[in-house]
Amino acid sequence: MNRLQDVFLQKQGNLLNVYFTAGYPTLHSTRPLLRALQAAGADLVEIGMPFSDPLADGPVIQDSSTQALKNGMTLSLLFEQLAGMRDEIQLPVLLMGYLNPVMQYGMERFCADCEKVGIDGLILPDLTLDEYEREFKPLFEKHGLAAVFLVTPQTDEARIRKIDALSNAFIYLVSTASTTGTKNAAQSATEAYLQRVASMQLQTPAMVGFGIKDRSGFELACRYTRGAIVGSAFIDALQGASEEDFPALCKSFVERFKSPVSTT
Amino acid sequence: MTTQTKSPYAVDERGFYGRFGGAYIPELLYPNVEELQKNYLKIIEQADFQEEWRALLRDYVGRPTPLYFARRLSERYGAKIYLKREDLNHTGAHKINNTVGQILLAQRLGKKRIIAETGAGQHGVATATVCALMGMQCVVYMGAVDMERQKPNVERMRMLGAEVRPALSGSRTLKDATNEAIRDWINNPADTHYIIGSVVGPHPYPDMVARLQAIISEEIRKQLKEKEGRACPDYVVACVGGGSNAAGAFFHFLDEPQVQLVAVEAAGKGIDTGKTAATIARGRIGILHGCKTLLMQTPDGQVVEPYSISAGLDYPGIGPLHAHLHDTGRARFLAVTDDEAMEAALELSQTEGIIPAIESAHALAALKKMSFENDEVMVVSLSGRGDKDLATYIDYFGRRS
Numbered sequence: 087m088n089r090l091q092d093v094f095l096q097k098q099g100n101l102l103n104v105y106f107t108a109g110y111p112t113l114h115s116t117r118p119l120l121r122a123l124q125a126a127g128a129d130l131v132e133i134g135m136p137f138s139d140p141l142a143d144g145p146v147i148q149d150s151s152t153q154a155l156k157n158g159m160t161l162s163l164l165f166e167q168l169a170g171m172r173d174e175i176q177l178p179v180l181l182m183g184y185l186n187p188v189m190q191y192g193m194e195r196f197c198a199d200c201e202k203v204g205i206d207g208l209i210l211p212d213l214t215l216d217e218y219e220r221e222f223k224p225l226f227e228k229h230g231l232a233a234v235f236l237v238t239p240q241t242d243e244a245r246i247r248k249i250d251a252l253s254n255a256f257i258y259l260v261s262t263a264s265t266t267g268t269k270n271a272a273q274s275a276t277e278a279y280l281q282r283v284a285s286m287q288l289q290t291p292a293m294v295g296f297g298i299k300d301r302s303g304f305e306l307a308c309r310y311t312r313g314a315i316v317g318s319a320f321i322d323a324l325q326g327a328s329e330e331d332f333p334a335l336c337k338s339f340v341e342r343f344k345s346p347v348s349t350t
Numbered sequence: 351m352t353t354q355t356k357s358p359y360a361v362d363e364r365g366f367y368g369r370f371g372g373a374y375i376p377e378l379l380y381p382n383v384e385e386l387q388k389n390y391l392k393i394i395e396q397a398d399f400q401e402e403w404r405a406l407l408r409d410y411v412g413r414p415t416p417l418y419f420a421r422r423l424s425e426r427y428g429a430k431i432y433l434k435r436e437d438l439n440h441t442g443a444h445k446i447n448n449t450v451g452q453i454l455l456a457q458r459l460g461k462k463r464i465i466a467e468t469g470a471g472q473h474g475v476a477t478a479t480v481c482a483l484m485g486m487q488c489v490v491y492m493g494a495v496d497m498e499r500q501k502p503n504v505e506r507m508r509m510l511g512a513e514v515r516p517a518l519s520g521s522r523t524l525k526d527a528t529n530e531a532i533r534d535w536i537n538n539p540a541d542t543h544y545i546i547g548s549v550v551g552p553h554p555y556p557d558m559v560a561r562l563q564a565i566i567s568e569e570i571r572k573q574l575k576e577k578e579g580r581a582c583p584d585y586v587v588a589c590v591g592g593g594s595n596a597a598g599a600f601f602h603f604l605d606e607p608q609v610q611l612v613a614v615e616a617a618g619k620g621i622d623t624g625k626t627a628a629t630i631a632r633g634r635i636g637i638l639h640g641c642k643t644l645l646m647q648t649p650d651g652q653v654v655e656p657y658s659i660s661a662g663l664d665y666p667g668i669g670p671l672h673a674h675l676h677d678t679g680r681a682r683f684l685a686v687t688d689d690e691a692m693e694a695a696l697e698l699s700q701t702e703g704i705i706p707a708i709e710s711a712h713a714l715a716a717l718k719k720m721s722f723e724n725d726e727v728m729v730v731s732l733s734g735r736g737d738k739d740l741a742t743y744i745d746y747f748g749r750r751s
Contacts, residue, residue, distance in 0.1 A: 137651075138520060139520065139653050140529075141529055141533065141536075141639075142376040162650075185637045186637045186653070189637060189651065190636065190649065191650075191651065211376035211378075212374040212376055212637065213374070214373065214374060217374070236376065241377065241381070245380075265533045
């Protein structure tokens with residue numbers, strides 16, 4: 087059992103998963119942001135591997151990717167930055183990104199390096215369910231990497247069941263049929279969809295992502311699932327920030343969604 | 351049909367041509383793409399679809415396009431050169447064969463809204479045209495940089511009633527316009543059909559677009575039979591960016607090994623200069639826009655902006671069919687520089703009285719790189735006309751003189 091599966095079992099209450107793009111706002115933000123998010127009380131972290139053509143992302147995350155690439159971010163550098171993180175970071179950490187850079191790095195080498203630095207799971211939106219099942223499942227499992235798949239309001243029940251069977255950490259419920267960072271998810275259509283999925287009694291816990299910007303969106307997500315993933319709103323908050331701002335910035339950001347938890 | 355052996359160049363049931371193709375799409379696109387995968391062949395093969403599509407190609411597009419024996423050009427090169435005059439289609443290029451087909455398909459799928467990407471604007475104009483014809487809402491994504499470079503086509507699309515939205519992300523050209531169109535489709539999954547303009551994108555697009563462009567080689571066979579007494583030429587030559595006119599010109603010759611297929615890429619300033627669009631020569635296998643194919647990219651897998659003087663050939667990938675034709679050696683790939691293409695355009699203008707699109711001029715420039723026997727028959731796909739390129743021609747030849 088890895089940290090990722092553990093967090094859903096051990097932690098009570100709502101889970102906040104915060105996304106940021108590696109190499110943004112500055113090339114060497116990765117470790118300081120991980121530390122600051124952990125101290126601020128985030129429950130999981132998702133690190134985006136920047137790509138020139140991020141199809142499923144809206145303008146905010148696209149722009150952060152473009153900036154990260156300009157800053158000089160690469161997969162090799164990211165693994166260097168993450169080396170040794172498990173000495174200080176106990177949070178579950180996922181990598182999110184598109185297939186092409188991973189493919190050029192080499193899927194086997196990528197998975198081995200993920201295991202080496204202590205990555206717990208992967209979200210690769212253009213890796214389809216079929217392709218995962220046919221080609222990469224044993225590799226992911228060998229390196230202790232959980233595969234996280236997306237479900238959208240258009241996904242039919244049979245496919246959700248299939249995704250549930252193949253998932254070993256959590257299912258990523260896309261709040262509305264949209265790219266990341268679009269309008270707030272607190273809408274009745276969203277609620278009906280979350281209700282529908284919740285009523286399916288899946289074995290895998292779910293989190294909601296895309297369009298979660300504030301406490302009301304977060305709490306709506308938490309009524310039906312274990313928590314939410316916040317990306318674009320955090321990237322927005324990071325704009326123009328420097329390393330010394332991170333602790334305070336992350337603390338107030340996390341508090342936008344969750345009340346501070348007593349540490350006793 | 352079921353007993354027929356499958357062509358090694360046809361797409362397989364998972365959408366692959368050899369090691370290329372597939373549908374690497376985020377789950378958000380799965381319902382749209384699955385709907386197309388399940389229905390495209392059924393719809394295209396229906397009698398009423400074929401009837402309506404062919405009637406429109408005849409009465410609206412102006413097909414069949416002539417297969418013209420270029421006498422003076424033939425004398426110059428010492429072969430029998432035929433030009434397949436796709437430049438004489440309505441809107442000035444082969445692109446409309448595909449858009450007429452896809453809009454009929456969209457109607458049969460009950461879609462109300464059409465989106466498209468465009469680079470130089472030819473596919474955008476062809477899409478805006480059929481949307482006007484069918485009274486459907488049309489949104490065309492175009493890189494902000496391309497909108498500046500190709501203003502007349504932007505105005506043309508607007509006059510046809512389409513909304514042209516600038517792609518402001520990334521390098522602000524064709525690949526970014528494609529990203530934006532895909533994002534629009536993600537955001538509007540139920541009522542919208544995405545008309546991709548080339549043999550790229552997730553399965554079934556490469557096969558669907560190739561089948562709609564296959565009308566080109568279907569006509570060549572018939573016309574050549576009348577003129578030469580045989581359906582198969584010795585060579586078929588076509589330019590490739592994404593590769594839709596080449597796919598259409600090759601389609602009905604793929605399983606005729608005696609026909610040599612020649613695909614011509616844009617070398618830009620030269621394949622070793624870093625300013626090139628020659629994907630076969632310079633690409634590595636990768637995934638872009640839902641498709642595994644050869645791709646211009648950095649060692650880290652970031653997609654590189656290609657360069658060519660021709661705005662219609664600067665896509666960083668190539669259709670998976672073409673990557674497979676290269677892998678198997680079925681087609682020969684040549685690369686032609688900006689200068690060679692411009693020279694060939696001038697030559698065709700002054701020997702045959704036809705000003706070609708710069709894209710098509712790349713195919714013509716390949717003639718200089720080939721050797722043939724006197725009586726050999728070759729068909730060159732003249733994919734588009736040069737009106738849209740006049741400013742580039744004036745600028746180029748003006749600077750040179």
